[in-house]
Amino acid sequence: MSNQECIRNLDENDWEKAWTDELGEKKKFTKHWNKDTPKIHFEKIAVYDEYHEKLMHKLRLDKNDTVLDLGCGEGAVTTLIAEKVAKITGLDSSKMMLDLLQQRIDHDKIGNIETIEMKIEDATIDSVGKFDVVLASRSFMGIYDIKNVILNINEIAKKYVFLVVFGRRNWRLEKKFFNSIGKKYSDFAPYDYLFNLLVSLEIYPNIENFDLIGNRKYDDIDDAFIRMKWKKNELDDDEITKIKPFIEENLFLNKEDGTLENPIDKSDIVLIWWKKNMF
Ligand SMILES: C[S@@+](CC[C@H](N)C(=O)[O-])C[C@H]1O[C@@H](n2cnc3c(N)ncnc32)[C@H](O)[C@@H]1O
Numbered sequence: 001m002s003n004q005e006c007i008r009n010l011d012e013n014d015w016e017k018a019w020t021d022e023l024g025e026k027k028k029f030t031k032h033w034n035k036d037t038p039k040i041h042f043e044k045i046a047v048y049d050e051y052h053e054k055l056m057h058k059l060r061l062d063k064n065d066t067v068l069d070l071g072c073g074e075g076a077v078t079t080l081i082a083e084k085v086a087k088i089t090g091l092d093s094s095k096m097m098l099d100l101l102q103q104r105i106d107h108d109k110i111g112n113i114e115t116i117e118m119k120i121e122d123a124t125i126d127s128v129g130k131f132d133v134v135l136a137s138r139s140f141m142g143i144y145d146i147k148n149v150i151l152n153i154n155e156i157a158k159k160y161v162f163l164v165v166f167g168r169r170n171w172r173l174e175k176k177f178f179n180s181i182g183k184k185y186s187d188f189a190p191y192d193y194l195f196n197l198l199v200s201l202e203i204y205p206n207i208e209n210f211d212l213i214g215n216r217k218y219d220d221i222d223d224a225f226i227r228m229k230w231k232k233n234e235l236d237d238d239e240i241t242k243i244k245p246f247i248e249e250n251l252f253l254n255k256e257d258g259t260l261e262n263p264i265d266k267s268d269i270v271l272i273w274w275k276k277n278m279f
Pocket of ligand 1: 121
């Protein structure tokens, strides 16, 4: 069979299988942040950055809209959207993240954000209702039951669905390190599988790359050791001791702001979005 025929014959079950195969057996549990997640992750993700600015320009929001934010985390995106719409509901399976969001809501006295503690996989019209816009920002990459989740959120959304997922060019330094010790770095399921799955479900989305310019930045070697995705559970003790020397060799001092960075170390983030009822 030629490659063309192969591609033509792939249906939604094949694309779902391709996606879940890539996730791997061991990630079958819901990945969410909890008390074991280093505090620094929470602090850094809360910082308003280039990604948030570009996302806000890409979303299509109306002041009367209701929005469902799947995997809202501590609400860096949720709170920005809240300024532009009538009401936003943040959904997350991590109680700790929702507590942080609630602290923000109370502190800033925000009146139009509600939260739901739930797995994205359990969000259906019956459990959450309908919303004008559904967004999942950087929360979709560990979803196993991807086809059902897509069908559900497509039903929940009245106007638009926006999915922000990772591209193929992330974690290049981590991959270089794994390569240097003769191991393969297991990546997230590629966004192009998601695109093909959507097409096989007769959903024809738009795709845009965020083209983030800024490098990832670290305060010091320890910060890079904690925040970069080293997948330490896949390394033995000897390999873990090699990480810090690798960081020292591969991150450079930015004399302007005193941070450590490397020009190849950027976030590659992709927006997949579609309009409901186009025809
Ligand atoms: C990287 S954070 C993204 C936070 C925020 N959306 C943003 O873009 O800044 C991922 C969040 O998704 C949540 N999450 C991941 N998988 C989930 C699932 N299956 N169900 C519910 N929440 C999930 C995690 O608990 C975490 O709060």
